[in-house]
Amino acid sequence: MTAEQHARLWAFVRGESDEISFERWFLAQDDLEVPLGGGLHWNLASADYRDRDVVWELRNSLAQRLEAHEKCKCASIPDLAAIPMGGDGLDERVFATIENVRDHGGDLWWLHLSKCSACGQHWMIAQEERIFDEYFLRRVSKETAKGILEHAWPDEFITYERVLKIGHTFATPCVFVDPMSGSLIWSAHDLQKARPEITVDEIARLLGVTPMNAKHLLQAKGG
Numbered sequence: 001m002t003a004e005q006h007a008r009l010w011a012f013v014r015g016e017s018d019e020i021s022f023e024r025w026f027l028a029q030d031d032l033e034v035p036l037g038g039g040l041h042w043n044l045a046s047a048d049y050r051d052r053d054v055v056w057e058l059r060n061s062l063a064q065r066l067e068a069h070e071k072c073k074c075a076s077i078p079d080l081a082a083i084p085m086g087g088d089g090l091d092e093r094v095f096a097t098i099e100n101v102r103d104h105g106g107d108l109w110w111l112h113l114s115k116c117s118a119c120g121q122h123w124m125i126a127q128e129e130r131i132f133d134e135y136f137l138r139r140v141s142k143e144t145a146k147g148i149l150e151h152a153w154p155d156e157f158i159t160y161e162r163v164l165k166i167g168h169t170f171a172t173p174c175v176f177v178d179p180m181s182g183s184l185i186w187s188a189h190d191l192q193k194a195r196p197e198i199t200v201d202e203i204a205r206l207l208g209v210t211p212m213n214a215k216h217l218l219q220a221k222g223g
Ligand SMILES: [Zn+2]
Pocket: 072, 073, 074, 075, 097, 116, 117, 118, 119, 120, 121
């Protein structure tokens, strides 16, 4: 299997490629029957790609087949992904091979560049351990990674506000037992420091608290 075939099959598994163009591409490949096995190959070649349930099953069986040969989780992770901290241990499996290469440092405590020791893939990672307890991962090219090593960081995770907005597209913020928890106080102050004109309502939405709570957080000593 070529690197391009591997990449296209995984993009289909991750739901990042259009079904009909995948089908067209797949039918044009003449050397995938051996690596995929006759049964799976036949299913992929003859399936009705307009049927969502069929596509869902194809993705699952193809994922199982491909995963058996992977030394790491990189190929199965979407280009932009959220990996919960703790939970079912997915983070441990993902980070078993992904190692930190460069911290952004300074006020941007969440941001770093990592590299997988098994496949060489670079990931830009926002480690958000206050509000969501998630790692947000962006797959980055070798060129982008090289830029980061020369301090040219992409914008995507460059402010805490951006990271929290991305967080909201994946999950809901953790519910805090203590409405004046340090994590909330620090985060409210960080958001205000980075963008002084941010409103209390915006901060409340980002942190998943009431506007009244957000107001109290800003009044509390923090930062
Ligand atoms: Zn990898």
